[in-house]
Amino acid sequence: MNTDINTIVLNLDILHYSLGGFALLLLLLVIILAVKKGGGGAGGAGSIEPSQLQSEQAQQQNPVQEKPPQFNETSGDSALQLLALLQQEARLIDFLEEDAKTFSDAEVGAAARVVHDGARKVLHENFSINPIRSEEEGTQLTLESGFNNQEIRLSGNVVGEAPFTGQLIHRGWRVSQVNLPKVNPEHELSLVAPAELEV
């Protein structure tokens, strides 16, 4: 994931890595959504209202009356901001809105470079990203009981009791810091790319 796409021999099937670029971007979006959820959750935990507390106590007394869990709506603001950055630096919306079928692999590949270079810049400038696991992918790993099941997901023959031993398929990514630019409250975030008129 960290390899520089420029170092790959040029005659490598160009479509493959433009697909790779797609995957990277999709992953990026997934990460962002995950980040948003995490953030919302943290905010919710910090602001428990007294009425909620009471109802929780009531719950303990009377477990039959269970309330459905609350889910937080994420505000779209930082998603819009990120989208604007990805359009500005990486031309992401242009890229995704164009019909790739009508262009040759070379053309798609050339455009993918713009997207890759720009998206990478956005990623590195605005997020600090580290792998969750420091081990090499492919190594054997044993998880003791009580491991953090949000940090690491089990797959395959998930039976029996911990410790679980298996092969590390993906190291995972954790965003340790978000450093998005500040936004003026009067700025219309939905205008992710203004039209341009050359006079």
Added chain:
Amino acid sequence: MFSRFTKGRSSKNDTDNSEKQKPKQASGEELSEAPAATVDETDKSVGDASQREDHDSPVDTGIDTNNEENTYAVGIDLGTTHCVLAYMPLAGGALQTLPIAQIKDPGIVSEPSQLPSFIYLPHEEEFSDSELRLPWAQQDEVSQRKIISGEFARAHGSKSPMRLVSSAKSWLGHSGVNCKEDFLPLDAPDEVGKISPFAVTQQYLSHLAAAWEARFPASPLDQQMLTITVPASFDPLARELTIEAAQSIGLHNAVLLEEPQAALYGWLHKQGENWRQQLQVGNTILVVDVGGGTTDLSLINVTESGAELALERSAVGEHILLGGDNMDLTLAYVIKAKLEKEGKKIENWQLQGLTHGCRHAKESLLLDESLSCVPIVVPSRGSSLMGGSLRTELSREEVLNTLVEGFFPEVDVTAQPVRRRRAALTKKSLPFAQDPGISRHLAAFLSSQQSSPVAAPSFVRPSVLLFNGGVFKSEQLADRMLGNLNNWLSAAPNEGEEGAAELKVLQGADLDHAVASGAAYYSHVRNGNGVKIRGGTARSYYVGIESAMPAVPGFEPPMQAYCIAPYGMEEGSQADLPEEEFGLVVGEQACFRFYSSSLRKEDSVGQLLEDWQEGELEELEDISVNLPAEGKHPGEVVAVHLQAGVSEVGTLKLEAVSPEDGKRWKVEFSVREEALAEA
């Protein structure tokens, strides 16, 4: 518009500030006080763990919470292409760079550690006021004209170059123009409302000061130890203009430092006490500083004072307008020519993208030797990215031929930069270096510094090398430069003697931030901590005197040069009072031609030069003095001496002194009107 730092500052005292600070400390990270434009920070929380980190880290609170001894050593690198501010607590602590809030895009404010030195003068209809607001209070918004500085100015200015001001600093160092005249951008029609190089400097400084105040409201910038860097090649007027710009926005505490010296201070700071093991008495350090727009050269000697090592700057090079940006542009032209051979037409806007692409491709190629070529894509302007983009490649060969051979050619130490005769210039322009060969400029610098031609080739033999500037991140360019120097050194100075040893390269310098860090460290040193580089003026100064001879029609009377300031005057010192008296007419402006020399280091005050080698003396702006009529009759002739001194901040000051009563008048630098018309 630049006056706001002068207002209300002096009335604040420390106790006021610290009281103001207390509630802020309690409430943790509160961004700004009421009068500042509010800027939302979009949701920053990333789960519990990292949020806790955010609270603990002082960098992220965005505001200085230390309300005790709020004094910092601050350094400002006012670069041709970037400005950087570095600081460290005077009491000791880590050296950091200041995040500088700037418009990234209308309505969006980012905080990178550099402020690109670009100004965009927008059209009234182009942006709304609120979109250009920065996260600090702007005084008197109605009369304030819209000026964008920094990242967005550069990005948007590349699309509307007519309204973009760049390289203003180079104009400051360019004699023959009035730097307080509003003439930038040069090619803009008058309706754009031009701005002077001086005002541009004020603008960058007040932007940096505002960014500082937003972060350290309890420690205003005018109360810190502040150093601003200038190129070593800046003449007295350019230095004076820089300090005047700082003072005009209330920064009366600023002093000047030459950039190559700052780079060495940056290295000294990184080494700590270790530097004494790495340098020896007798070493001559060559500082090669290739920035974005200029190349600056200096020699610094390692000497002994008492039992301690001391540093002494012995020579500075000419002002060479040649830097990393030229390299990227050159590559872009190489690629453009290649594409045009293939029958593709390159529009102007594509050249911008090409330059940008070349910069990145160049960096990849010079860092990774296994790459043979790197693709460059110039994205379309319209929304069709796959259909409208232009793809090409930059090969290793092209980079090496263009950059290594073009800018760092292997030359002999006797080489001189090629100077074409300039075609008659009909309008103002910057004197860009005509020869891109940095090696030749360096050879000429080293050769010119050896005044006694004992043996050919004679030149100053440095023993230690310090690189500065992002260009030298590429090892191949640094190696070529080093190889060249070592070739020159290995040649025997005289028959039967051995060549000098290879250069020792000072390691561990931070190529991008060394100047700002070094300037901050110098502020710290000025406070009495650590070794100070002794330097003084790198030039001697002369006034022109017309020789007394009968008028010959068609011939200008030959000029003689009368030395009024010797080489090596330290800050805060004054030259001897010269004997020569000049008769000045009361109530009229008297002008003198003014010269400097970086080569004649032995001349003393009062020496009269009847002739000199070509290139030995350089003519500067005229100097002029206006004697007020107070108590004297207009038209009366008064005898005065011209005395030079160096102020505490590092600018040259000239005064006319009356031998009768010791009265003093300030002598000003002035731009000759004809020079303006010619240039």
